Amino acid sequence: MMKGTKGKGAAKHSKETLKPVDDRKLGKRKAVMKADRSSTQKKQKNAKKDPNKPKRPPSAFFVFLEEFRIDFKKEHPDVKAVSAVGKAGGQRWKSLSDAEKAPYEAKAAKRKTEYEKLMKAYNKKQESTTDDGDEESDRSKSEVNDEDDEATAEDEEEGEEEEEEEDEDEDED
DNA sequence: AGGGTGATTGTTTTC
């Protein structure tokens, strides 16, 4: 029962992208209320785009989506709308059981760990670049060696896919 | 020529 998420996609115009952006709400969730943030967090504006700044790790859903997109395109080569894959992926994702999502979560978790590592190096860099002047007075020390290190990641790619055999009755009829 | 949009959910982020 339920589902109702989309009962009539066909009702939509052939292609959402075909419609001019102006007609559709410009900035639905993108420019949702940046103004609000700027007022309270305007200081963040200082955050200039850092080329080294690691992006957020993909969530299990995104990991799943990456594979899903490939499969989706195979069966829907004509569908090129990102929203189509998003919707389909979302519904499919919810259709998966925890056990099935487990591997994706595991990968996502690992991805997060790497992200933290990258973030650590990134933060370190920021520290050295921070010209506060109070710390890091001695120029012979930390050095920028860290950057190089981040590139040399350990090679531990083990297929440690632990299949959690949870005997949970995930009976989804 | 390039930025921006749309849609999904999950995690990261920030106050």
Next chain:
DNA sequence: GAAAACAATCACCCT
């Protein structure tokens, strides 16, 4: 703690 924002993708539209 909660709300906001952003993470990838890809064809297309506007400046």
